Amino acid sequence: MSAIEGPVRVRFAPSPTGSLHIGGVRTALFNWLCARHYGGQFILRIEDTDEKRFVPGAADDISASLRWVGIDWDEGPDIGGPYGPYVQSQRFEQGIYQPFIEQLLEAGLAYMSFTTEEELAQMRAAAEAAGIKAFRFRGPERDWPLAKQREVAATGKPYTIRLKTPLEGETRFRDLIRGGDEIVVHNDQLQDIVLIKSTGMPVYHFAHLVDDHLMKITHVMRGEEWVPSTPYHVLLYDFFGWPRPVFAHLPAILRQDGRGKLSKRKDDVATYRFRERGYLPETIFNYLALQGWSYDGVTEIMTRDELIARFTLERIQPSPARWNPEKLRDMNGIYIRKLTTEQLAERVLPFMQRAGLIGELASEEEWSYLISLIPLIHERLEELQEAPELLMFFYRDVIPGETYNPADLIPKKHDAGQTITLLRAAHEALSQITDWTPPALETTLRALCEQLQVKPGPLFGAIRVAVTGRSVAPPLFDTLAGIGRERSLSRLNAAIAALEQML
RNA sequence: GCCCCCAUCGUCUAGUGGCCUAGGACAUCACCCUUUCAAGGUGGAGAUCGCGGGUUCGAAUCCCGCUGGGGGCACCA
Numbered sequence: 253m254s255a256i257e258g259p260v261r262v263r264f265a266p267s268p269t270g271s272l273h274i275g276g277v278r279t280a281l282f283n284w285l286c287a288r289h290y291g292g293q294f295i296l297r298i299e300d301t302d303e304k305r306f307v308p309g310a311a312d313d314i315s316a317s318l319r320w321v322g323i324d325w326d327e328g329p330d331i332g333g334p335y336g337p338y339v340q341s342q343r344f345e346q347g348i349y350q351p352f353i354e355q356l357l358e359a360g361l362a363y364m365s366f367t368t369e370e371e372l373a374q375m376r377a378a379a380e381a382a383g384i385k386a387f388r389f390r391g392p393e394r395d396w397p398l399a400k401q402r403e404v405a406a407t408g409k410p411y412t413i414r415l416k417t418p419l420e421g422e423t424r425f426r427d428l429i430r431g432g433d434e435i436v437v438h439n440d441q442l443q444d445i446v447l448i449k450s451t452g453m454p455v456y457h458f459a460h461l462v463d464d465h466l467m468k469i470t471h472v473m474r475g476e477e478w479v480p481s482t483p484y485h486v487l488l489y490d491f492f493g494w495p496r497p498v499f500a501h502l503p504a505i506l507r508q509d510g511r512g513k514l515s516k517r518k519d520d521v522a523t524y525r526f527r528e529r530g531y532l533p534e535t536i537f538n539y540l541a542l543q544g545w546s547y548d549g550v551t552e553i554m555t556r557d558e559l560i561a562r563f564t565l566e567r568i569q570p571s572p573a574r575w576n577p578e579k580l581r582d583m584n585g586i587y588i589r590k591l592t593t594e595q596l597a598e599r600v601l602p603f604m605q606r607a608g609l610i611g612e613l614a615s616e617e618e619w620s621y622l623i624s625l626i627p628l629i630h631e632r633l634e635e636l637q638e639a640p641e642l643l644m645f646f647y648r649d650v651i652p653g654e655t656y657n658p659a660d661l662i663p664k665k666h667d668a669g670q671t672i673t674l675l676r677a678a679h680e681a682l683s684q685i686t687d688w689t690p691p692a693l694e695t696t697l698r699a700l701c702e703q704l705q706v707k708p709g710p711l712f713g714a715i716r717v718a719v720t721g722r723s724v725a726p727p728l729f730d731t732l733a734g735i736g737r738e739r740s741l742s743r744l745n746a747a748i749a750a751l752e753q754m755l
Numbered sequence: 756g757c758c759c760c761c762a763u764c765g766u767c768u769a770g771u772g773g774c775c776u777a778g779g780a781c782a783u784c785a786c787c788c789u790u791u792c793a794a795g796g797u798g799g800a801g802a803u804c805g806c807g808g809g810u811u812c813g814a815a816u817c818c819c820g821c822u823g824g825g826g827g828c829a830c831c832a
Contacts, residue, residue, distance in 0.1 A: 427760090435760080443828080456831075456832050479826075479827075481828090503760095549778070552767095571761050572760095574766060581781095632793045
């Protein structure tokens, strides 16, 4: 299969049945990348023909999630375009699908089926009871003359319109990603799928195809779960005499344990959740591009422009990708480290506010204080949501016996008494300092090590726990500077007092 | 059950007949740096290229079978 010539028209067509799944973003991204790389349009279309599963607000979540990762569209529900509307229920109301189904009926390629859902369920049950595992429905009405179908319909009996699939022969199609041989399906494996529900609403198999044709879609990129139903689609294209689009079925994204696809029920995959946890949109963009596609096997960190320039359909993998949260985290850390202090502060601010550490309307002092602390956590952050926890002791009291265990103050190979000596000496030395800056603090504390004949490890460790309540924290001198003189000294005193209680 | 798709280190992936004694990344281990944790640097371990047959002078790369995994079989998309 050769490369793409000419402009492409591709689309992402989600159904508003819930918040956007991260795998859906990957599908959207590949389509978007295709349009931007080869030149052409990326279209957003909402497929809301399932009234039962419709979730109010879902369409907005989808748009917002796509925008968040930086995917924009050239035509869509909100901005319109030459082939609108871009919402299927609206297209249905305009009667867009009617003439096409009528055409199929007239040609005898589809028929009205009066079998009800209940009857169908009974037939399936009966088939199963008879040991027939594969039940393939073909309605008895498929051989009725159209006039008879219309006659019965006129009596008010509800009906669906089904595709009259050929009983013999085979249906074949090519998939760009699974190049080489054609995918061949014997027609006896098909069944007469519903095209129009008894409510009159078209089903995906029919609606998407009419829309793709009218919208002049050139490449259909969708998840590989659509491969088995593609024969129905090509049957329809051929029936209508419409040119088939190029099919490119994207590899599935499997769960971390490899057992099945990522699923909304079992996995935390709603796109807004990644935002909530503090993933940067540039991370998601880059990581998702690598789910089923690769550039050269070596380069992984790429900007949007680089990705657009390098993305080609040929390099999409046919084999499934597997979701790797660890790698995602790592990549987010890389992108966080690329930010400037101010940029990171801006991104971290909402998390600090949500944690209640900074007011809803951040004051000038709160903002500059945050800016001063950001360098301390910058290279330690992998998810923005970790920031409040890492910065907690700069904002909240540190109380021995309450926010930490006083026993943690005691360094290895030391006892409480020795620790008291160390901390008293530290308090004494530090209280002499008027220039409360990291260099001055370092000079003083290193001199104290000499004086006390102790290594920095134990002394600094004890001070760290005393002022932060943690054994793991940013570098000590910066931390002390950030906490400030008065608070640092009083926390040392509290620690000494707590240790004295232990004697 | 039937049909379809897929198959390289634990995971993602490079590889399109000789450059492969199989490269990179995550994770993992060790060391360096060092006040803890990170970050960074160096190095290690980790893949009989799922198995079995072919084709070929030569196969991870082509063909067949098997096995394994995934997906689909709705008046859902």
